[in-house]
């Protein structure tokens with residue numbers, strides 16, 4: 001298949017592109033800096049700076065992952081606008097591209113996040129759970145709505161509400177490892193907030209699964225079936241590194257340091273992948289212990 005990918009140079013996109021290339025797909029990748037992206041992408045990838053630069057191609061499927069990093073900078077007003085606009089602009093350009101094509105692609109798999117649900121306390125959360133209205137929810141809801149515009153062109157749209165993506169060479173774990181390796185890690189706040197997580201390989205497998213299964217559309221919780229609380233996550237990570245996890249990060253300190261963005265670490269949702277499991281998807285890494293064993297090699 002010819003597959004158009006935004007965010008192909010990113011932490012998730014890089015592994016996705018490797019797997020799709022290995023399986024014989026042709027990759028059309030949107031990157032703001034094609035020369036830089038080329039270093040991370042399989043040979044032969046067609047990389048262009050804007051979605052509409054691909055008007056002369058006819059992708060058969062789209063995977064939409066691009067967006068300003070959510071935890072990159074404090075959520076001031078300008079940064080919040082960047083977080084939203086980077087995703088909405090990219091997604092609406094994809095919809096425009098599809099509208100211009102005589103035969104639009106069959107499917108769009110578009111990003112979203114656990115933040116869709118906002119703070120859910122100790123509630124178990126599936127795709128039907130009503131969201132808590134806060135910035136993360138509004139960001140994901142707008143991103144999802146923009147992608148769903150493609151449905152008007154007759155396309156199948158699947159939305160991946162993604163948990164914290166874990167692997168060795170990037171993402172949240174790369175930021176957490178240095179303090180934990182020094183024995184300076186610990187729970188955040190009271191540690192009871194849920195941290196839905198997923199091994200990067202399983203997320204890529206989910207995207208491939210959704211590309212293939214023509215009956216599947218709408219939102220899918222893309223996180224392992226056994227989520228953990230922040231305290232459990234901290235304990236497991238410290239154990240795998242043979243270090244103590246004795247230094248909790250008090251919530252007020254984090255709020256002072258990160259402002260509203262501290263909600264990413266202090267709140268969460270006990271998110272379950274109900275629809276994926278119902279559709280027959282099986283996780284290679286259902287438990288955090290299995291994921292950390294392979295990621296940390298111990």
Ligand SMILES: NC(=O)c1ccc[n+]([C@@H]2O[C@H](COP(=O)([O-])OP(=O)(O)OC[C@H]3O[C@@H](n4cnc5c(N)ncnc54)[C@H](OP(=O)(O)O)[C@@H]3O)[C@@H](O)[C@H]2O)c1
Pocket residue numbers: 006007008009010011012013030031032033037065066067068069070082086087090111112113114162163164165166171172
């Ligand atoms: N990683 C996680 O734990 C996680 C969890 C939940 C949801 N997600 C979502 O899943 C998607 C993929 O995650 P990821 O970790 O692979 O993200 P990532 O590594 O930050 O990569 C996203 C890509 O988006 C592009 N990008 C960055 N800033 C942009 C901007 N201002 N405007 C347009 N494009 C921009 C970049 O591509 P170029 O520089 O090549 O243009 C980048 O490679 C993201 O949208 C993320 O929000 C990730």
